Amino acid sequence: MNVSIIGSGYVGTTIAACLADLGHDVINVEIDEGIVETINAGEAPIHESGLAERIAEHAGTTLRATTDYAAVRDTDVTLLCLPTPQSEDGSLDLAIMQAGAESLGRALADKDGDHLVVVKSTVLPGTTEDVVGPILEDESGKRIGEDLSLAMNPEFLRMGTAVEDFLEPDKVVVGATNESAASTLRELYAPILDRDDTDLVETDIREAELIKYANNAFLASKVSLVNELGNIAKEYGADAYEVLEAVGLDGRISERFMRSGLGWGGSCFPKDVDALRAGAREQGYDPALLDAVVAVNDAQPRRLVDLLETHVSLEGARIAVLGLSFKPGTDDIRKSRALDVLEHLEARGAHPVAYDPVAIENVRESRPDLEVEYAESAAEALEEADGAVVATGWPEFDDLAFDGMARRIVVDGRRISVDEADLEVYEGLTW
Numbered sequence: 001m002n003v004s005i006i007g008s009g010y011v012g013t014t015i016a017a018c019l020a021d022l023g024h025d026v027i028n029v030e031i032d033e034g035i036v037e038t039i040n041a042g043e044a045p046i047h048e049s050g051l052a053e054r055i056a057e058h059a060g061t062t063l064r065a066t067t068d069y070a071a072v073r074d075t076d077v078t079l080l081c082l083p084t085p086q087s088e089d090g091s092l093d094l095a096i097m098q099a100g101a102e103s104l105g106r107a108l109a110d111k112d113g114d115h116l117v118v119v120k121s122t123v124l125p126g127t128t129e130d131v132v133g134p135i136l137e138d139e140s141g142k143r144i145g146e147d148l149s150l151a152m153n154p155e156f157l158r159m160g161t162a163v164e165d166f167l168e169p170d171k172v173v174v175g176a177t178n179e180s181a182a183s184t185l186r187e188l189y190a191p192i193l194d195r196d197d198t199d200l201v202e203t204d205i206r207e208a209e210l211i212k213y214a215n216n217a218f219l220a221s222k223v224s225l226v227n228e229l230g231n232i233a234k235e236y237g238a239d240a241y242e243v244l245e246a247v248g249l250d251g252r253i254s255e256r257f258m259r260s261g262l263g264w265g266g267s268c269f270p271k272d273v274d275a276l277r278a279g280a281r282e283q284g285y286d287p288a289l290l291d292a293v294v295a296v297n298d299a300q301p302r303r304l305v306d307l308l309e310t311h312v313s314l315e316g317a318r319i320a321v322l323g324l325s326f327k328p329g330t331d332d333i334r335k336s337r338a339l340d341v342l343e344h345l346e347a348r349g350a351h352p353v354a355y356d357p358v359a360i361e362n363v364r365e366s367r368p369d370l371e372v373e374y375a376e377s378a379a380e381a382l383e384e385a386d387g388a389v390v391a392t393g394w395p396e397f398d399d400l401a402f403d404g405m406a407r408r409i410v411v412d413g414r415r416i417s418v419d420e421a422d423l424e425v426y427e428g429l430t431w
């Protein structure tokens, strides 16, 4: 099948390379010339395991990139993978989606024959049919249900495991207005749907849109619940990890997403939970539970620094901060809880010395306001430190030597593996 993909970020690039791998002819339409050149040169514009080799294999043949929307006219289906950020007030900002839909609609005006447009971006119910659809119709002169079809197909991949998640998903959700759109998507994903472990969910567009938010809201809520239970466990002197491991044995609950600690960040959970809360309020519903889910999450970094302060007087103290990315395996620092830890440390007069295997440059560039010293290794960050906090659970922090510290006090927000006998103080946030 000939496929065009609008937007070549984490989702668009991963999907393009994977669809080429599945045998489709794919073109990425992207406004960033640097990304277009990188893909056409056979290189990956982002770091994801398994991505570079797929791009290298298919670039120039079944995988191409361009800044020219006219390329969509040579394709049967277009996947919209544009960003859907949040506005200042937390609500969903559709400006980029609207601009992309306008450009796509204009390009489709000159296409003979039918075309299927699929929204893959995370958008609130109603966006595909009430915002994207009308723009496409206005700009292209085509009519939905006649020579234009519309579908919504949310994406559930995680950063760091994007290729594997896309090719081996638990489910594929297809929201479509007509059978021909649904059948085109079944054909597009045929090799994925042939797997025994992939469920196909066919539904209406509105439900498909909401499934994505419900999925992320559920997972974020699970982590906040686990953190609340962890905070309570800590008060009782109990180990939340032991408690929740046993709880997870209940098949109704599952053992996944049970790691308590510093909380959730990243480019998706925070913005999607906020957009759903704002959307619910707009609909006249007060999302009290989701408000609490965010409040519990926002309190964890302060709680970690409070815990450290029970052992170290922070004014003027040199504090090692281990980890900056929002989770291990990525250099993404968007809404990373580690940044909140840095802010709390700074506000209390401490001198943070931070180390992360890959995310330092991103923090340096995007947060020049933070007064932080950066170290080139965990050992360097720990050298002469009066205390340390673990903010991201990078595997390389397991079994670290803490002997360079001035005082061997470690407060852990991610449950790394440590030899407590080596330490003066070792405290977990929830154990």
Ligand SMILES: NC(=O)c1ccc[n+]([C@@H]2O[C@H](COP(=O)([O-])OP(=O)(O)OC[C@H]3O[C@@H](n4cnc5c(N)ncnc54)[C@H](O)[C@@H]3O)[C@@H](O)[C@H]2O)c1
Residues within 6 Å of the ligand: 006, 007, 008, 009, 010, 011, 012, 029, 030, 031, 032, 035, 081, 082, 083, 084, 096, 099, 100, 103, 120, 121, 122, 123, 155, 156, 157, 158, 159, 267, 268
């Ligand atoms: N990142 C994830 O892990 C993930 C997972 C599932 C779903 N999503 C959702 O997928 C969507 C895309 O997310 P992402 O992380 O890939 O975003 P991203 O910011 O990484 O990439 C978006 C790309 O779109 C390009 N772009 C912007 N305006 C354009 C235009 N008018 N025409 C063409 N290209 C344009 C940007 O230059 C950028 O390269 C969002 O709705 C997000 O919520 C993201």
Ligand SMILES: O=c1ccn([C@@H]2O[C@H](COP(=O)(O)OP(=O)(O)O[C@H]3O[C@H](CO)[C@@H](O)[C@H](O)[C@H]3O)[C@@H](O)[C@H]2O)c(=O)[nH]1
Residues within 6 Å of the ligand: 122, 155, 156, 157, 158, 159, 160, 216, 219, 223, 256, 257, 258, 259, 260, 261, 262, 263, 264, 265, 266, 267, 268, 269, 272, 326, 327, 328
């Ligand atoms: O037991 C856990 C699991 C996760 N986290 C934290 O939760 C955040 C999100 O983690 P993860 O879900 O692995 O990362 P993302 O790449 O943000 O993926 C989420 O967001 C994507 C974008 O919407 C979705 O596609 C994915 O399904 C969804 O898992 C990170 O800060 C993790 O540290 C915990 O604290 N404890």
